[in-house]
Amino acid sequence: MLLLSYLLLSGVTTGALYALVALGIVVVNKATGVINFAHGELFMFSGFVAWSLHVGAGLAYPIALPLAVAAGFALGVATDRIAFRPLMKADVISLVLATVGIAFVLRGVARVIWGGKADYLAFPPITSPEPVMLGEIMVIPQQLAVLGGAIVVMLIFAAFFRLTRAGKMMQATADNAKAATLVGIRTERIYTLSFGTGAAIAAAAAVLMAPLTLLYPDMGFAFFIKGFAAAVLGGLTSLPGAVLGGLTIGVIEALAGGYIHSSFIEVSAFVVIMIVLIVRPTGLLGVSRVRRV
Amino acid sequence: MLAIRHLKVAYGITEVLRDVSFEVPQGRIVALLGGNGSGKTTVLNTLTGLVKPVSGSITFEGKECAGLAPDAIVRAGICQVPQGREVWPGMTVHDNLELGAATRRDWPGIRSDLAEIYAMFPKLADRKKRYAGSLSGGEQQMVAIGRALMARPRCLLMDEPSAGLAPAIVGDMVDTILALNRRGLTILLVEQNIGVAAAVAEFAHILQGGEIAFSGPAAGLVDNPAVLRSYLGR
Numbered sequence: 279m280l281l282l283s284y285l286l287l288s289g290v291t292t293g294a295l296y297a298l299v300a301l302g303i304v305v306v307n308k309a310t311g312v313i314n315f316a317h318g319e320l321f322m323f324s325g326f327v328a329w330s331l332h333v334g335a336g337l338a339y340p341i342a343l344p345l346a347v348a349a350g351f352a353l354g355v356a357t358d359r360i361a362f363r364p365l366m367k368a369d370v371i372s373l374v375l376a377t378v379g380i381a382f383v384l385r386g387v388a389r390v391i392w393g394g395k396a397d398y399l400a401f402p403p404i405t406s407p408e409p410v411m412l413g414e415i416m417v418i419p420q421q422l423a424v425l426g427g428a429i430v431v432m433l434i435f436a437a438f439f440r441l442t443r444a445g446k447m448m449q450a451t452a453d454n455a456k457a458a459t460l461v462g463i464r465t466e467r468i469y470t471l472s473f474g475t476g477a478a479i480a481a482a483a484a485v486l487m488a489p490l491t492l493l494y495p496d497m498g499f500a501f502f503i504k505g506f507a508a509a510v511l512g513g514l515t516s517l518p519g520a521v522l523g524g525l526t527i528g529v530i531e532a533l534a535g536g537y538i539h540s541s542f543i544e545v546s547a548f549v550v551i552m553i554v555l556i557v558r559p560t561g562l563l564g565v566s567r568v569r570r571v
Numbered sequence: 572m573l574a575i576r577h578l579k580v581a582y583g584i585t586e587v588l589r590d591v592s593f594e595v596p597q598g599r600i601v602a603l604l605g606g607n608g609s610g611k612t613t614v615l616n617t618l619t620g621l622v623k624p625v626s627g628s629i630t631f632e633g634k635e636c637a638g639l640a641p642d643a644i645v646r647a648g649i650c651q652v653p654q655g656r657e658v659w660p661g662m663t664v665h666d667n668l669e670l671g672a673a674t675r676r677d678w679p680g681i682r683s684d685l686a687e688i689y690a691m692f693p694k695l696a697d698r699k700k701r702y703a704g705s706l707s708g709g710e711q712q713m714v715a716i717g718r719a720l721m722a723r724p725r726c727l728l729m730d731e732p733s734a735g736l737a738p739a740i741v742g743d744m745v746d747t748i749l750a751l752n753r754r755g756l757t758i759l760l761v762e763q764n765i766g767v768a769a770a771v772a773e774f775a776h777i778l779q780g781g782e783i784a785f786s787g788p789a790a791g792l793v794d795n796p797a798v799l800r801s802y803l804g805r
Contacts, residue, residue: 443673446662450670453659460619460653461722462645462674 283415285536286529291421291490293528294428298483299505300512300520301435302476308452308515309472312370315377316357317480318502319384322495324350324481325488326392329399339404343485350481351474353384358473363466381498388495401488420490427486432521435479439517448472452515504547511551513564522562526550572597573618573649573726573757578627578637580613587613589781591627595726600748600758602772602789604765609778611761612654615730618759619651620644631726645674650724654731654761656711658718660704664695667703667714671721681721688717691750709740716747726757733767745770769793 299321306314314320328346331337337345361376392399405419439445451458451468459465483501508527512519527547534546554562573595580588588610595601605611616622618629620641629637636644659667668688672681689696692713698706703714712732719727732748733741741764748771752758762768768775772789777798779785785798792798 443670446666446670447673449662449666450659453661454657456621457653457657457659458670458673459621459641460645460651460657461671461718462642462650463670464640464642 279414280416281536285532287415287417287421287425289529289532290525291425291428291528292531293508293525294425294432295483295487295524296501296504296508296528297521297524298428298431298479298486299501300508300524301432301517302479302483303502303505303509304512304515304517304520305448305479306472306476307509308517309448310362310373310469312362312373312377313506314357314473314476315374315502316361316380316384317377317476317505318498318500319381319388320350320353320357320477320498321480321484321501321505322493322498323353323384323388324477325401325484325493325497326388326399326495327481328485328488329392329401329493333399333402343482346485347478347481350484351478353481354474354477355470357477358470362469362473366466366469385495385498392493393495399493401491401493403489424486424490428483431479431482431486435475436517438475444471448475507547507551511554511561513561516561516563519561519563526562572630572632573759574628574630575614575618576628576630578614578617578629579625580610580617580622581625587781588617588624591778591781591783593776593783593786595757595759597757598752598755599774600752600760600772602760602762602768602775603778604762604768604775604792605778606763610781611778612730613781614778615651615728615761618644618649618728642674645722645724648723648725649728650719650722650726651728651730652712652715652719652732654734656708656715658703658706658711658714660702662703663700664703664706664714665699668695668717668721671718672723674722680723684721684723688720692717708736709743712736712740712744713747716751720751724756726759727751729758729760731762731764732760733762733764741767765792 299317303313303317306312324346327349328342331345332339332342357377357380361380362373365373365376403420405423407420409416409418439449447458447463448468448471451463451465455465504527508523509520511523511526530546530550531543534542576592578588578591591614603611603614613622617624620639620643623638627637628635631647631649634647636647636649668685675681694710695713695717698710703711706714729748732744736744745767748758748760760768760772769789769792775787775789775792776783777785
């Protein structure tokens, strides 16, 4: 019971972070049809920006977080301007390769700025790292803080997407870009907004995660793969699917690591994904694009 | 008045429109007919700014519109109801309509226009919260028309509004088009269905091979076997 509760909580916490990474991937993919391969690096870079603001410049964590999110948004916008907008008429392969290029540039720049200190930077914990016993359940305050933060970020994003005009325009552009253009929505702006929003969510994930682990310039790809897997599991264009996929992968990893062997952490999620995709090729919440005439 | 003069459009080296000129007088319904590949869709795409013309002019209410961006054209007062409805299937009817006013910021005006559209299409008022993709073809057509009206256009471009509708509903569509026109909207109707065009339009132009091949009163078209045979291949 103790082990199970511990594994579930840490699984859900990691899963919530995967879910945030996946949300960013889905937001960009829904709007533009492109998988942003620089997404992991946007996540990593924003984490380092938060480190510089919090540890380097001594700003309080609650101030460093929104600033890093803003930096993430700006990086996302830059990705759109450099790797997407000039290539909009090119084929998807060129677009994807351009995002891979951005990924390498960001990684290189991160090494130049934050490398050299054995390449691993520690982020101070935001709460006490000591576990607390709640009856039979062991709770680590740090994890609860991260989980709570992730839920808040998801709620803010959901409200933005469902309630604001900009959010609805993003949804409309994703649903049918031509119809969006015909009512006068400037879709190229919506693409920029999507890249920015996706990167901002990734930045929030990075800042939430940073106190749990170390920052290093190559961390982006590992998180990208997990987030991508979560997005695929959820159907690649479904926002609730991305959250569900992220949580599923986090929990499976934790359980496989705890009950089988720690070497199963990395592979277990992918085994499950393969099984899911064989049974349901559109993902858990994906829909095959059928339109009623 | 919408005036198209000497419009020439090419995709790469392929000339799609050679020299197209016609007018849609203020407050009238004009039909543009033609078979597949005649260039009808290109005329519409040029009017809405999706395609930039090589040469020629498009003036609306005296303002030059050729080559403007799509949102600028919507702001100038021209809005299209696309072929096949093209509603946003994953969004509610209400959100679909509301986003039709994407170019506007006069919130009280938007609210009163929404109420007016629900009054015009009571069926949509009943289905406000439903996903547009779950509606029938006829209802989706109402959403598409309502959405275009939310931009407060003075000229409506309608691309094959009768296509894909059950024959029983086509009559309703004709009534809707006439009702919109009575409210003062200038309408350019692009159709393959000559019956619909003849029922609503005063004047018709037939496009063939990127040129206007015939112009005349729409009422005469159905009885003109030469027109039907040579230009529409029937």
